[in-house]
Amino acid sequence: MSIARIDKRFADLKAHNKSAFIAYIMAGDPDLETTFEILKGLPAAGADLIELGFPFSDPMAEGPTIQHAAERSLAAGTKLRDVFMLVKRFREIDQDTPIILMGYMNPVDFLGYERFAQSAAEAGADGLIVVDCPPEEADALSDALDANDIALIRLATPTTDDSRLLTLVKRTRGFIYYVSVAGVTGVKSVDADAIAEAVSKVRDAANLPVAVGFGIRTPESAASVARIADAAVVGSALVDEIKTSLLENTPSSVKVLEKAAILAQAVHQARD
Amino acid sequence: MSDPVLRPNTYAQPDARGRFGDFGGLYVPETLMPLVLELTQAWQDAKNDPAFWAEFHSLLKHFVGRPSPLYFAERLTEHHGGAKIYFKREELNHTGAHKINNCIGQILLAKRMGRTRIIAETGAGQHGVASATVCAKFDLPLVVYMGAKDVERQAPNVFRMKLMGAEVTPVTSGAGTLKDALNEALRDWVTNVHNTYYMIGTAAGMHPYPEMVRDFQSVIGKETREQILEMEGRLPDAVIACVGGGSNAIGMFYPFIDYDTVKLVGVEASGHGLDVYNGHAASLNGGRPGVLHGNRTYLLQDEDGQILEGHSISAGLDYPGIGPEHAYLHEIKRAQYVTCTDEEALEAFSLTSRLEGIIPALESSHAIAKVGDLARQVGKGGIVVLNLSGRGDKDIATVAKHMGEKNGSALS
Numbered sequence: 198m199s200i201a202r203i204d205k206r207f208a209d210l211k212a213h214n215k216s217a218f219i220a221y222i223m224a225g226d227p228d229l230e231t232t233f234e235i236l237k238g239l240p241a242a243g244a245d246l247i248e249l250g251f252p253f254s255d256p257m258a259e260g261p262t263i264q265h266a267a268e269r270s271l272a273a274g275t276k277l278r279d280v281f282m283l284v285k286r287f288r289e290i291d292q293d294t295p296i297i298l299m300g301y302m303n304p305v306d307f308l309g310y311e312r313f314a315q316s317a318a319e320a321g322a323d324g325l326i327v328v329d330c331p332p333e334e335a336d337a338l339s340d341a342l343d344a345n346d347i348a349l350i351r352l353a354t355p356t357t358d359d360s361r362l363l364t365l366v367k368r369t370r371g372f373i374y375y376v377s378v379a380g381v382t383g384v385k386s387v388d389a390d391a392i393a394e395a396v397s398k399v400r401d402a403a404n405l406p407v408a409v410g411f412g413i414r415t416p417e418s419a420a421s422v423a424r425i426a427d428a429a430v431v432g433s434a435l436v437d438e439i440k441t442s443l444l445e446n447t448p449s450s451v452k453v454l455e456k457a458a459i460l461a462q463a464v465h466q467a468r469d
Numbered sequence: 470m471s472d473p474v475l476r477p478n479t480y481a482q483p484d485a486r487g488r489f490g491d492f493g494g495l496y497v498p499e500t501l502m503p504l505v506l507e508l509t510q511a512w513q514d515a516k517n518d519p520a521f522w523a524e525f526h527s528l529l530k531h532f533v534g535r536p537s538p539l540y541f542a543e544r545l546t547e548h549h550g551g552a553k554i555y556f557k558r559e560e561l562n563h564t565g566a567h568k569i570n571n572c573i574g575q576i577l578l579a580k581r582m583g584r585t586r587i588i589a590e591t592g593a594g595q596h597g598v599a600s601a602t603v604c605a606k607f608d609l610p611l612v613v614y615m616g617a618k619d620v621e622r623q624a625p626n627v628f629r630m631k632l633m634g635a636e637v638t639p640v641t642s643g644a645g646t647l648k649d650a651l652n653e654a655l656r657d658w659v660t661n662v663h664n665t666y667y668m669i670g671t672a673a674g675m676h677p678y679p680e681m682v683r684d685f686q687s688v689i690g691k692e693t694r695e696q697i698l699e700m701e702g703r704l705p706d707a708v709i710a711c712v713g714g715g716s717n718a719i720g721m722f723y724p725f726i727d728y729d730t731v732k733l734v735g736v737e738a739s740g741h742g743l744d745v746y747n748g749h750a751a752s753l754n755g756g757r758p759g760v761l762h763g764n765r766t767y768l769l770q771d772e773d774g775q776i777l778e779g780h781s782i783s784a785g786l787d788y789p790g791i792g793p794e795h796a797y798l799h800e801i802k803r804a805q806y807v808t809c810t811d812e813e814a815l816e817a818f819s820l821t822s823r824l825e826g827i828i829p830a831l832e833s834s835h836a837i838a839k840v841g842d843l844a845r846q847v848g849k850g851g852i853v854v855l856n857l858s859g860r861g862d863k864d865i866a867t868v869a870k871h872m873g874e875k876n877g878s879a880l881s
Contacts, residue, residue, distance in 0.1 A: 254775040255648060255761060257655040258498045264642055276773045302496055302760040307774030329496045329760070333486065354500040356662055361503055379500050380660040 199323045199346040203295045203371040206245055207406045207427060216423035217245035218464040219408055220457050221299065221432030223266035224249050224283055225275030226439055227449065234450035236287045239294070242454045243461025246295045248326070248430065251280045253301040258328045260383040262433040265440065277304055277313075281320040288321030297324035297350060297371075302334075310341035317347055324348035324371045332364050339368045348372075353399045355379045355392070366403040372428065373403045378412045383433025387412035389421035396426050416463035423467035431460050473522035474684045475691040477727040482794065487676020487764075489797035495675050496760045500659050509677045511582050516684070521577060528573045529688060532606070533563045535570075537689075539696035539854070544824040545837075551844030552706060552851030556827070557693050559717065559858045566830065566859030567689060567717045568599035568670060574685035575668045576603040584666035587611045590654040592619055592647035592713075593784035593832075594626025595859060596670030601635035611635040614653040617645040619784055626863060644778045647788050651762050671714025672792035675763025679793050686720025693854055694724050706847045707732035710856035711835040712806065713750070713786035715795045717858035722804060732805065734843055735795060736835045738781035739808035750779040752791040753799050753806045766793045782811040782867065783831035785859075813838040818861060818868055830859030831867065 210217050220239050224232050232249075239247055252270040256263065284296055298317060305313045305327060317325065325347055330338060335349065342349050348371030353362060356379060366373065377392050378385040392409065400407045409422045410430030422429040438452040482489045487509075497505055515521040529535040538558045546554045559567040579587060587609050591597030597613040604611035613630055617639040620627055630637050643649035651674075658667045672682040690708070697705055708725060710718035712735040725731040741748035743755050752767040759768040761776055769777040769789035781787040798804035809817075814831055817838035822828045829837060833856070840855050847853055861868075 252775075254643070255652050257652045257762070258500075258659060260656075261642070268643075271775060303768070303770070303776070304774035306760050306765075307757075307770065328498050329763070331495060331497065331499055331502050333495050333502075352499040356500050356503045358503065365499070376500060379662050381656045384660070 199318060200348045200370055202293070202323050203246070203348055206293070206295050207372065210245060214468050216426060216464050216467060217408070217428035218243055218419070218461040219246045219248055219410070219428050219430040220244040220435055221248040221250060221430060222435060222453065223263065223270050224251055224280040225270035225273050226266040226436065227269045227443060228273045229275065229279055229283060231449050233283055233286060235453050236283060237290065238450060238454040239457060240291055242457040243465060244294065244457055246297060246428065248297045248299045248432070249280065249284065251277060251298060251300040251304060253304055256301060258381055260381040260433060262383045262436050262440070266436045277308060281316045284320035284322045295323040296321065297326060298322050299326040300328070302327050302330050305338070310338045314341040314345040314347055318345040322347065324350050326350045326352070326374060332367065335368070350374055352376050355395065362399065362402045369403060369405065372406040372408050373399055374430070375399050375407050375409045375426065376411045377409050380411070382411055385412050386414065387418055387422060389418070389425055393425040400427070416459055419460050420463040420467040423464040429464050434460070473526065474687050475694065475724040477723070480726045482797065483676065483680055487680070489679070489794045490800060491758070492766050492793035492796040493676055493679055493764050495763065496765065497675050497763045498659060500662065504662055505675055508582070511578060512677045512681050515578055515581055521581070524577055525574055529570065533569050533573065534561065535688065536692045536696070537561050539693060539700065542825050545821065546844070548824060549841040549844045551841070551849060552847035552853045554840055554844055555697065555705070555852065555854045556857040557689060557721065557854055559689060559856060560827070560829065560833070560860035564599050564602050565862065566595045566599070567686060567720065568596045569602065570688055570720070571670070571682050571685045571716060572599040572603045572668065574681070576607050576609070579609070579666035579668070580607060582666065584664060585609065586661065586665045587668050588614065588654050588657050588665055589668040589670060590614045590647065590650040591670060592616070592650070592787060593863065594619070594623040594630065595785060595863070597635070597637070598626050598629045600668050601630040601633040604635065605633040612657065613637045614640050614650040614657070616647060616650050617641045619646060622867070623784060623863065646778060647784070648776065648778070655762070670716070672716040672719045672794060673714040673762065673764060673766070673790060679764065682716050683719045683723055683794060686716050687723040689717065689720040689856060690722060690724035693721065697852065697854060701852055704728055704731055705852040705854045706730065707734055707843055708854045708856070709734040709736065709836050709840055709843055711736045711786060711832050711858065712791060712795060713738070713788050713832065714790070715792035717856050719792060719794055721856045722798070726803065733798065733803060734839070735804055735806040736839045737806055737808045738783055738786035738814070738835055739810050740780040740782070742810060743808055747777045748780050750781040750786050750788060751808045752789065753795065754808050756789070758796070761790050764793045766790050766796045782814060782871070783835065785830070785832040786835065807839055809835040809838045815868060815871060818864070827857070828861035828865070829857055830861045831864045833858045834861070
């Protein structure tokens with residue numbers, strides 16, 4: 198399946214004139230079983246695709262929320278092999294919801310591109326986002342991922358100009374991720390009107406669906422993005438629920454899934 | 470000025486992609502890519518502009534106080550009984566270390582690019598102080614990111630930065646040390662892309678920083694070459710310098726790369742010992758290649774590719790990576806990298822103070838600790854030049870504390 202799973206999911210949603218809701222969570226935050234509970238519940242809560250973060254000690258593009266999620270995950274002892282195992286367990290119960298792994302270069306590099314791509318494919322993951330790997334450094338990784346039918350998903354940003362965009366879209370598969378604000382995750386807020394033109398430009402250049410993320414925190418902003426983009430990605434707002442649940446000593450999975458359901462509904466009804 | 474940087478003829482690194490062999494490169498988030506490419510272009514333009522270098526050298530002369538002396542360390546030479554040991558006195562520069570050379574170059578570039586806000590990271594505070602100095606002089610606002618732990622243990626430098634108008638932001642994420650300060654500076658840069666210049670303090674990070682910082686710091690080796698020719702009529706048999714990120718070492722090494730008879734020796738900090746897990750900061754001798762802070766280089770990391778904090782008594786060497794050009798020189802074996810423990814550095818700190826009347830920085834003390842071995846290896850009649858990269862005033866509290874713990878009193 199893999200890349201075909203992503204393509205099919207976007208095609209189905211497009212046929213119903215719906216934008217996709219993409220939920221991001223950090224694997225192992227606060228522990229692997231909780232992540233599995235959340236993964237299990239996300240499709241029913243309305244997540245069309247799932248971005249599963251793998252932790253890194255030095256997440257230089259993340260705001261405090263996801264930094265802390267990575268710290269909690271590493272403190273719990275999460276290893277890359279545990280992340281693949283989570284995907285594998287999820288795939289046993291769900292064969293339709295694409296899973297995109299998301300993280301930083303060093304853990305991928307350390308395992309080796311070929312081994313990473315193979316392990317990801319065997320587990321049933323469909324795509325990969327590497328925050329600190331621009332096209333200039335990505336050829337060998339792209340080769341390994343292509344050989345294993347895993348999509349390398351690239352990021353376009355507000356600083357991307359037309360010529361840069363052409364560089365970015367080469368070898369991008371599945372969809373392209375538009376970073377809606379210049380900044381780290383979960384801090385600034387997206388202004389859908391301001392990015393509408395950029396999103397359609399990216400879509401035209403890539404000839405792929407465009408997912409928008411980095412500044413979506415509320416059902417309202419999720420809906421406004423869903424009206425202009427093919428997908429809305431929410432990360433920090435979901436991860437915040439984990440932090441709150443830990444403070445309140447309530448089950449993290451319940452809080453995250455409740456929040457995801459509200460956001461998913463806003464995304465799915467945005468074009469009604 | 471025909472050739473402002475004394476470039477080797479037989480060695481052209483990095484390539485156009487910022488690679489030193491397999492090392493270096495450009496591993497940054499996409500938001501930063503257009504900026505980094507713009508910076509690369511601006512640097513290429515500046516590098517070929519004689520007016521840029523004229524201003525750089527004028528400031529080095531009149532503001533920094535260059536050339537720094539090359540000094541025959543007679544008593545240390547006698548003590549070791551081998552080759553003659555010379556000190557390149559970078560500690561006599563304005564602000565007390567080599568860091569200012571790079572800051573002068575980068576502030577001129579930032580102005581050239583029309584940037585209106587500067588950010589920097591610092592560990593021990595030397596690069597922070599040098600940055601604050603040039604930002605005061607050029608009237609640009611500066612935000613310095615410094616690990617919360619380092620803010621606490623380097624209070625005098627924090628005060629110096631503030632005195633010169635810098636804003637010092639303590640970083641509490643991660644372990645609150647230099648690598649976390651770098652992460653936070655990168656987060657600031659990605660958020661303030663349009664007006665901000667990131668003044669990196671060492672010959673590491675993404676292209677073009679390793680090349681640019683090397684070129685600014687190579688004034689050290691260039692002067693050394695001229696001075697030793699004048700004093701001894703020949704080139705040295707070896708040069709030696711401490712290596713954290715590696716800017717003072719690469720500045721010394723680069724103009725000598727062509728000369729195979731000149732041995733290049735870098736000294737890494739092995740803290741509590743190379744065999745102590747997460748107890749040292751020796752990336753080449755105790756780490757493996759990986760990707761961090763924009764470049765591929767040797768890193769201290771665990772079995773799952775997570776970066777370790779490392780340890781060194783010297784805050785300036787306490788970094789889990791190393792500049793990519795050192796990784797390359799290590800792999801092609803042009804330079805040799807040895808290690809020095811906390812204890813050995815402390816002994817060298819005291820020895821140099823007593824023998825030469827010079828209190829060296831703890832960073833430089835790592836090189837001094839290994840210069841004896843090198844001088845004996847080279848032998849009598851030989852010449853060794855040590856880069857005395859900084860002065861030790863900033864370290865006296867750390868050293869006093871350590872001596873007190875060991876001897877029951879600060880000085881016996």
